[in-house]
Amino acid sequence: MTDDAKRTVFICRGTGCESSKSDVLHKMLEEEIKKQKLDKKVEIKKTGCHGFCQQGPIIAIEPEGTFYAMVKDSDIPKIVEFHLGKGEPIEDLYYVEPNTGEKIPKYDDIPFYSHQHRLILRNCGEIDPENIDDYIERGGYDGLKRAITEMTPEEVIEEVISSGLRGRGGAGFPTGLKWKLGRNAPGDQKYVVCNADEGDPGAFMDRSLLEADPHSILEGMLIAAYAISASDAYIYVRHEYPLAVERFKKALEDSTERGFVGNSILGTKFSVKIHIKEGAGAFVCGEETALLASIEGKRGMP
Ligand SMILES: Cc1cc2nc3c(=O)[nH]c(=O)nc-3n(C[C@H](O)[C@H](O)[C@H](O)COP(=O)(O)O)c2cc1C
Numbered sequence: 001m002t003d004d005a006k007r008t009v010f011i012c013r014g015t016g017c018e019s020s021k022s023d024v025l026h027k028m029l030e031e032e033i034k035k036q037k038l039d040k041k042v043e044i045k046k047t048g049c050h051g052f053c054q055q056g057p058i059i060a061i062e063p064e065g066t067f068y069a070m071v072k073d074s075d076i077p078k079i080v081e082f083h084l085g086k087g088e089p090i091e092d093l094y095y096v097e098p099n100t101g102e103k104i105p106k107y108d109d110i111p112f113y114s115h116q117h118r119l120i121l122r123n124c125g126e127i128d129p130e131n132i133d134d135y136i137e138r139g140g141y142d143g144l145k146r147a148i149t150e151m152t153p154e155e156v157i158e159e160v161i162s163s164g165l166r167g168r169g170g171a172g173f174p175t176g177l178k179w180k181l182g183r184n185a186p187g188d189q190k191y192v193v194c195n196a197d198e199g200d201p202g203a204f205m206d207r208s209l210l211e212a213d214p215h216s217i218l219e220g221m222l223i224a225a226y227a228i229s230a231s232d233a234y235i236y237v238r239h240e241y242p243l244a245v246e247r248f249k250k251a252l253e254d255s256t257e258r259g260f261v262g263n264s265i266l267g268t269k270f271s272v273k274i275h276i277k278e279g280a281g282a283f284v285c286g287e288e289t290a291l292l293a294s295i296e297g298k299r300g301m302p
């Protein structure tokens with residue numbers, strides 16, 4: 001029996017899954033889908049981290065919402081022949097809940113996910129981080145458009161203050177207040193600095209976002225630059241995160257091409273340059289004054 005349903009296969013290409021060879025599985029999927037002549041009805045999308053790396057490599061299939069865990073290369077022909085070709089899911093690859101031993105076929109029913117309400121990570125695992133259109137389809141750059149075409153910098157700051165958003169660097173400092181202090185600080189030359197150094201061992205929150213949804217960080221930097229009237233914005237990111245750096249660079253190229261970065265953004269008077277600074281791995285360079293020294297080419301000391 002065959003079925004004609006169109007499907008999308010999401011293969012996780014975050015660092016966790018790549019360390020268990022999801023890049024190889026991705027190639028095998030492409031070849032097997034061609035071999036079994038299913039390329040007209042199956043689309044493959046690579047994603048960043050889904051947040052559940054210990055279950056990797058992860059493959060999700062839509063529209064069913066199937067979640068396959070710990071996929072091996074020998075599983076690929078079965079997934080293609082049975083699930084993609086005949087609409088028959090592979091039960092052996094379902095996630096097993098350790099507390100109960102229950103096999104759970106659907107992504108949304110897995111307790112790890114059903115107990116989460118994602119805000120910052122909302123796009124992670126759902127979009128191809130290297131495809132700007134995926135980001136735009138989910139409302140990407142609407143916030144920037146609204147900020148720079150409909151709001152004054154002061155209104156943007158007031159909205160961020162009233163949202164209650166706080167910094168993720170550890171201290172939980174109110175973001176809007178930081179922007180207000182930046183805007184009101186003396187001097188005409190202002191800079192935005194995005195701290196993506198992430199020195200804490202095993203933290204991986206900056207890395208996950210950079211690898212899975214780099215445009216959201218870029219858009220946040222652009223809105224911050226507008227709010228404080230900065231001409232330049234720097235992102236300081238660990239050199240040990242090559243995939244994060246690569247995906248951010250790609251996001252920057254694509255968004256520049258679309259007119260979201262550079263001069264006269266979206267036809268307005270707002271212009272900003274974005275710079276990427278790769279840190280050399282010193283833990284202390286995540287501290288803000290050491291980080292600024294490092295960007296300036298000095299020794300990174302607080
Ligand atoms: C020793 C030390 C290391 C730090 N490392 C980091 C880091 O890796 N990433 C980070 O975001 N903040 C780090 N911080 C906190 C920063 O100094 C700063 O508070 C933070 O970047 C502010 O950003 P936020 O408003 O998003 O929290 C570190 C602080 C200290 C004292």
Ligand code: FES
Binds near residue numbers: 013048
């Ligand atoms: S890298 Fe695939 S789930 Fe984290």
